[in-house]
Amino acid sequence: IERSKPLAHGVRVRLHHGTRSTNARIRLTDREELQPGTNSLARLRLDEPFVTLRGDRFVLRSMDGVTVGGGTVLDPSATGRRPDPSWLEALESNDAKKAVPLALARKPTQGMTTEELSLVLGLPSDEVSRALQSDARVETIGNIHVAAGEVVAARERLLTALERRAAKRPENPEITVAEARTATGLSTPLADAVLADVTFEAVRVTDTGVSLPHANSVPPELEREAEQLLQDLQAAGPQPPAAEPTPAMRLLIKRGDAVELGGSLFTAREAAESVLERIKTICRESGEISLSGLRDSLGTSRKYAQAWLEYSDAAGVTSRTGDVRVLTRRHRQTM
Template sequence: ASKPLKNRTRIRFYLGTAETLGRVVLLDREELKPGAVAYAQLELEHQAVAAKGDRFVIRSYSPMLTIGGGTVIDPLPKRKHKRFRQDVLVALATREKGTPEELLEQYLAGNRQLPEASDAAAGTGLTQTEVKEAAGNLSGNGKLKQIKNNGKVYLALKHTYLSWADEIVKLLHYYHQKYPLREGYPKEELRSRKFKQLNNKIFQLLLLEMEQDGLLRVTSRAVLLQSFEPGPGPEQQKIITKIKKILKDAAFLPPSWKELCRRVGFDETAGSELLQYLLRTGEMVKVTDDLYFSGEIMVTARERLSAYLREQGEITVGGLRDLLQTSRKYALPLLEYFDREKITRRVGDKRLPGRAME
């Protein structure tokens, strides 16, 4: 060009046979003198298909005179670059002239998506073979974490992976202190709170990798520290002992949960944590929304019912009432519970042996 190119000049952009309008954003100066070279970001008015290394030409909007040309360094920038930022200029220089390892490392440094190797190839302009080799070199140097699953490879910088793990561990420490009776931090809640950028499948892979590395433990529903075991403190254990004794003494005539809480001097709302713990550990069994039995008593009920059905072949509500020395109030929901558990199956007013007894 015969005159300087000023920042944000409107231009015509030519790449191959495509033409579109746009503006030139100079990243390290206010104007580019004739014959000079600089890094710039092109803000196009319409999409253009480009690959790293593609050559392009720009011409003035009006009159239509050739200004100069350039080379595509980053065809898929994640954001608009800030001007006069040394880190931006260094990053562009790396993308332009860096090694495959440097390009891959730079791409992953700003990526929290746990991308596949194929995504990294598209984002860096490298071939998949180059990404594979670079990933192997970075892994060997302790800089990269590769998570492999079903023939696919997901990539994260090692320090990013460890910072994620550290973030989770700190959250788990707090959660276990606050909820010592719970199995652990619910997985979906953890994902939605800290890892919204990851879909459920990728998040599960990340957790399993951390578990294999001994950083945490994973169950079907929760995440917990390696050393954590849910359990009551001394005061809670006293309450549990009282509850178990009341339920054992009551046998097949248990009080409601509300009545249980009243007897042991425990707030019903606060007791919900304790209730869930007792249900999860099997020390209590839920029959209906407000009817709970001792786990030991339910084992006895199942044994007596199974023996009766093997001998008699059928049972009624009244029959179970007499068998367990309870009342119809408890016998009916118990039979409905055993229906759900496939111990019995209802035929009219009678129960016959269910699938679980076959």
Template sequence: VLVVAADEGAMPQTREHLDIIDFLGVEHGVVALTKADLVDEETREIAALDVEEALAGTVLANAPILPVSGTTGEGIPELREKLVELAARVPARSDEGPYRLPVDRAFVMEGFGTVVTGTGFSGRVKVGDRLDVLPAGKSIRVRRLQVHGKEVEVARAGERTALALHGVTKDEIPRGQQLVTPESLFATSMIDVRVRCSPRWVRPIRNRERVRFHLGSSEDLARIILLDRDELGPGEDCLAQLRFETPIVPALGDRFVLRSYSPLHTMAGGTIVDPRPTKHRRFRDDELESIERREGGGSLGLLLETVVESGLAGVKTKDLVEATSLARADVDAAVAAETERGTLRVAGNGRIFSADVWRIARRTILEECGRYRDRWPLRWGPTREELRGLLGQGATIAVIGELVAQLAAEGEVRLAGEKVRAGGGEIVFEGPAAVERDRIASAFRRGGMTPPGLSEVLSAGANGVTSEVVSALVDSGELAKITEEILFHRESFERAVNALRIIFARDGNITVGAFRDELGISRKYAVPLLEHFDALRLTRRDGDVRILRQPSQEETTE
């Protein structure tokens, strides 16, 4: 209902109210020409013509104008009838999904405790439900509900509702706070928007101008960052980012109004495109295109774009609930559907990835391992950490592990501990490398449990490939590297592992002395070997003794 006094006609605030109606997306309405009892018929007609002129070109251009009087009751039945008629044209709000109610009033009522009132934006709430108070961050329980003064068990979107609450005081839930289903909405200090300057605004809106932001029942101060220009002229629209001085609670698609900081006048309005963005740089085509994709794709588009932009960091379901303002169940359903379509991939740790990003990462790993093999034929391959560095900081070791495990299962790579080798087959030793392999392997085999030091082996090399050959023998499992200086031949290493089992079966624990005597070696070799077994989780140290674990095959051969 647009209210205009018959004794004044359309005033500047009337045009401001029309702007607000437009910015909020109102499509139906009626004009109440009030104080009709204070003017004669001719003045009424003049006021009505004045209002018609003000309505021209707005969503209320053809709205009925009804003279009414609160004093005499004139026109009230007709206004009520027209409102019922218009209400029938408006689609009912869905009461599915999370509940959301902006608080416009809070007070204490005897017998009820803390009571708040507001109009439900979405969802439904019932007596006994728990709700979050945002952005205050408190949790409360609904004790009683009233809708239009009548006690009810359930209140729905669109209904004028009073809620008696347990767990909060009146002062802790002032006007502007929101009651929401837990984990459905989140407070933020930054949003992406499509903003439109009123054609009646007197000047351009300047980049970084301080504005008053109105959403629901709240008013918050913000700076408007124009992403593709320095000024937004009257009647123009653009993408912008609003950065707030205090947290707000937005949802995707929310409509808002901007008023000037001082004096207070409506200057613009718009729609929230992304309620959980990152900070943008201005005049960046790639960032503008990303925001436009989010804007055009609705909740699903925002969900997919959020996943894509996360790269190999991936996102949690909670992140998508925050980004899209969808219910958890709706996000789960969308992810399942897009995974079925091949658009998304859910990793073993539950994080969600773009299937395209995942495929690119696989290809990058294969290409890098292939180049590595060509460049250093005597090396097994790059480490997982090296691959992580190649793929960027977003990729975790866990993600790299899942990627290479998938490639290994498909026969694309082979794994040796932390290293990844492209294709199949063992390392091939040819020419001087083959000669060095035989010399080095023989030296360590002859050394048995008292092998030569690595520096001794390297100094005896004569063809410049000794170091590479040693690394290759370690990667292939022919040699076991205990420290930077101590290595054992595989046969000797297996003998040491078997000695652990013999001692533990006999004594119930393993000491350095018993291990040393069983193998006939000095502490120089016994202590590093036992510490290596601890690292491999074959043994567990308990004071001066060690306990034998039950090792996996991978651990005993690493």
């Protein structure tokens, strides 16, 4: 307003928007003082949250109620300490071709749909769509637009994570979908669009997880190691030696050929089933089973008897009552 006083950088004013108003502080972008009758790009820091849209108009009054100016909202969700002049200029120009790439660059891991771009830029959807066509600075995955190069970089991050997993866990090279999303470094919707892209043939996506296509075949040396380990577990029966969860052991567990008793003890599946059947038989004949009773029945040490009873409890076959175990209701009903 020509007859008003100059507006200094940092001055406090009263902002009026529709039927609401709040105090605000002016941050001029290119000068220390705005002279009457001139205009400038500025950031307004409000004392309380306001819902505004691109293109909304507002009035500024001094703290004593005198109207000193007004303006138009360019970016209602501005971030950072300093505004980006090129971004504000693109918004002010209403040029979709110029503004779309800058808008996407501000959300590199999220991307935006055509509708979201239209809302942020305050431009018609058809105008935004035309700007998106054949623009080398933009790529589209599903219905989400992102800055060029972001999808390629995300795929490379995912492939690196899968290669590390395959090298570390050859018996189970698959990661969960949630882990795959995290590996891409993208937002969930954009990561899901990348995983669903049929042109991304470098990964294998299933209901259970994500892996490299060639990583699902077990290396021959690991297969041989697993076969030998299974034979050793079967020979050990109810007294398996303490062992580490090696890749071969994890492979047997994944296939269901081995189970974990706890306390670094692993056993063959058939041995576990045999011991559980013996526990059921003793309980049905005697009504209960004690640690010493199972120890004598198996001909093992107290350590193994304790591990087997805890495994039986975890499997839902027995429950502890004092110093003894009894069959759970489900297994009593099958007597």
